[in-house]
Amino acid sequence: MVIKMVTIIPEIIKESIFNIVKNGERTDGRAFDEYREISLEIGFINKAEGSARVKIGNTQIVVGAKPQIGTPFPDTPNVGVLMTNSELLPMASPTFESGPPDDRSVELSRVTDRCMRESKVIDLEKLAIIPGEKVWMIFLDLHIIDYDGNLFDAAVLGSMAALMNTHIPETSCEGDEVVIDYEKMIPLPIQDKALMCTFAKIGGEIVIDPSLEEEDVLDARISIGMKEDGTICAMQKGGSKPITKDDVMKAINISKDKTKELMEHLK
């Protein structure tokens, strides 16, 4: 049985956050286009073939990547598979419950997956072992351990870092025999990079990297997934109020610069 705890934001707090934003400021003193402090620890889990621990402000996610040999999907018999899964652990927030993934968790993993997949970050064709029969499946697991807003950007940044850190065993064909060598680990075939910038619409303004406090009162949320060259690879609108075309174009514009800034963490 899952009982959802509802966060009740008294109107008075909502009004005060709105007023602060209307005055051109934010509750934690940031500029509208300023991220909280970001830290990235790559290779945090030795047991995983790729991993990263990412922090944006107090939000904290551990991402682990594990390759497994599997059967390809019938409609794409010659390409490998990337599977993204997330757990909003009850340790991360009093509003998260244990049990099967809820709608928030499914949205997070699907949006992260879309951002990684559509940008073709991994050359999945190179992950075929025996075309039509055996391929590498990369399992990307997002472990959310502390929730203080903006899980999307943290999840995508952590996933990108973990994939860039991932090594898989070398495979070679000798006649009709395939050798998978765990003593020779090679990096995943990474061919592009993509990251995500999330914005909240509060009191008519667009602010980047919403904190939990801001997420609780926002009217709408928009996330822009962008590749290194500035192409948009994924988007997701959230929140119960509408946004305008102008809001979206403004968010895209800011994302161009901010994606570049975030990319610096991957170097």
Place this chain on the structure above:
Amino acid sequence: MITIITNTNINTGTEAGERADGRASNELRPLKIEAGVLKRADGSAYLELGGNKILVAVYGPRELHVRRIMQPNRAVLRCRYNMAPFSVDDRKRPGPDRRSVEISKITSEALTPVVFLEKFPRSTIDVFIEILQADGGTRCAGITAASVALADAGVPMKDMIVSCAAGKANEKIVLDLSEWEDKEGEADVPIAMMPRTGEITLLQSDGNLTPEEFEKALDLAVEGCKKISEEQKKAIIARYGD
């Protein structure tokens, strides 16, 4: 036809009586405990023991929504032991399995005796143990970290439970079994205890031991617990001062 070459770069300590990682029989692996590592949780702790990386969060005492387990005269202490899918060599499917359900139950029973639950009727104290990386002895390390997280949350307790395992590997009774010793060894005896009184709050045994060997293992585990207990206190002092 697929041939898999596995990584054979593991020292198995073939000399009789010698440990694979070169430790003395009563020696713990390197231990690190840190209190107060998470923002949202009421209390938290991070622990490393050898290759184990364990994170614990405590919430409560707080309102209990599940009426059927509510106690009219005291709080309930709920524990959830969970392994991250990437914490082990072969990816673990997310969600509870029989092993983690059992460990969650015994962890709760190991911690309950020291907590003043009667001070918080009809409420719950929730302990979430996340195994980020597993390297043998995760249940004990989880309990040790959980105590620190409970103390960090300010939950009133009469002692700080500490946990450690001893067992038999390579014909010898040894302290704090590594992952390899746990898998390949003859027996594993995890315990948890109250360091002030010496009373035992968790005891399991898995494998074959003579009564004499068992007693030796138990004494060794108690010795290990006492060493770990000092590190728990240091972690709390590091966060809150003397």
